[in-house]
Amino acid sequence: MGRIPCCEKENVKRGQWTPEEDNKLASYIAQHGTRNWRLIPKNAVLSQLYMYFMFPYCISPVEAFVSSLDGSCRILWSRGRFEELVCTAYFDRRPPPVVPRSRCQPPPLKPLGATFRCGKSCRLRWTNYLRPDLKHGQFSDAEEHIIVKFHSVLGNRWSLIAAQLPGRTDNDVKNYWNTKLKKKLSGMGIDPVTHKPFSHLMAEITTTLNPPQVSHLAEAALGCFKDEMLHLLTKKRVDLNQINFSSPNPNHNPNNFNQTVDNEAGKMKLDNGNGIMKLWDMGNGFSYGSSSSSFGNDERNEGSASPAVAAWRGHGGIRTSVAETAAAGEEERRKLKGEVMEQEEIGSEGGRGDGMMMMMRRQHDQHQQHAFNVDNDLWDLQADDLINHMV
DNA sequence: AACGGGTGCAACCGCGAATCC
DNA sequence: GGGATTCGCGGTTGCACCCGT
Known part of the structure; x- marks a missing residue:
């Protein structure tokens, strides 16, 4: 029914x-x-x-x-x-x-x-x-970064992402993502779905598949970004071969890379109460750094805007197919969801109750309570009644 | 000036979860 | 307990506006 x-x-x-x-x-x-x-x-x-x-x-x-x-x-x-x-x-x-x-x-x-x-x-x-309490107008850089960061973890859970942005609605965030950020990331060579560089995915694909299979996998894994993938596959194959895999640049060691990113001017840092989440280059677009924060680990954040870094990591052994990457992402989200629930259960007893999610949720609940405490005396007129005695 | 394509955003739709009775 | 009802969410659509031709 x-x-x-x-x-x-x-x-x-x-x-x-x-x-x-x-x-x-x-x-x-x-x-x-x-x-x-x-x-x-x-x-x-x-x-x-x-x-x-x-x-x-x-x-x-x-x-x-x-x-x-x-x-x-x-x-x-x-x-x-x-x-x-x-x-x-x-x-x-x-x-x-x-x-x-x-x-x-x-x-x-x-x-x-x-x-x-x-x-x-x-x-x-x-x-x-x-x-x-809504905020109208342009999204700030900081808001933009928060959206990207949380989308990489939460996926299309717009209401959860919007909860990190006071005054923004899930509809706002969704629209902003679909009209601006998705294209921006794509233009930077980053797959907005997996938040990994196309070059990284390309390296995985070219290493593990025969050319006839590449097209099918790109279609399945990247959907509308197939064209970009194929473009990269045809344009970048030579560049990959020119990289000296035997002696990766020490600066591109994942740990060193983080350090480099962190020390550069103009980087944004977010403290979620559980360590520093260091993220994006404010000047030249996004860069992704791995983090010890509750929302990051090396698997998810290993993406980099640098094809060399991606290729070097690829040389270290392609551990994941695209499907495995997606599975890892899903696992990541499950872990995060569990973490959020855990924080909610901890409540006022301490622990990590100072998490952003926790605070936002509490504010939201207070707002809701206030809104519903109003003592109403509604009179519910039936439209049918009105029409009946009129005609 | 007229037209058409692209873009951004408000609004709608349908579904599942939550709540009510 | 279970059906009825409401709410919240994510995906999709419609339309106004802008800009290039």
Whole structure:
């Protein structure tokens, strides 16, 4: 049995939200909180049907407006036509009793089709746009780096990543990743899926497979990045062969490499309370360093923007096929998930309760509690009732 | 000026998990 | 306990805007 929709499809208003709708939704939530999204569109008076309920004798919105001598109504005009009558007089109390159908006049204007926003739409609008604690505008470099770092560990778990960025929503992060960061990494020669350099993957593939197999593997492992892979395979094969594998540059030893990265100017450091996570070159794009942090180990972070480093590591013995790499990544994520859960269980008892995840989660919970503590007295009008006694 | 392709972002959809009754 | 309902998440779509031709 399929799940019933949250609202009737044909009566739901879609598309861009108007400033007026935003105002109504925001003011309603400020007053009543977000306890029940399904009730919000009705109670936020997002439908002109309420006019017929509150002013059943009026045959036009203008008449209803005139009748509301207390100023409880106002009429909204848009593009020269009546859009909606907003009534506020009965907002916080029960509506007036329903008058007998025989005494009601038919509506003077045809309803403008869909007039309700569905509760889900309200929730999305609120969480992704209207929430007062949201940060709008460009992502900073620091935010960008956090996204990349956490994506390398968490994958497409946008809500978890967004939790590291106060004021950003999962939708923001997802959009930013899909439109900017993915291309940026790809342009830098880094596979956005595995967070490894294409050159590294190329080295693995060329070492382990015959040429006829390369195309298939690239397609399976890299999906839309197949073209880039094939491009690299044809362009870089000679370069790889020219590398002197027998005496790798000491600076490219994984440990030395970390040291080098760490000492360079302009590097960003993040302290997660469990050691330093040193990451990206602020000036020339990303570089990846291995780390002893809870989110990093040598396997995951062995990627480097330098083909030489990748090739040298490849020479040390290709331990992983692409499939194994993916499996390792999944294992990594499982470990991290377990770690996060562990931190949550530790709670206030100490341990690593100062982790970023922990703090963010706690703040989130506090916010939620506050939002749901508002004492509401909602009146839930049924649209069907309104229509029935009107027609 | 008109057109078309690319881009960015808001909004929607469908599913699974959580909660309610 | 189980069905009904709500919520949250990730993937996808639609559309406005920009820019080059």
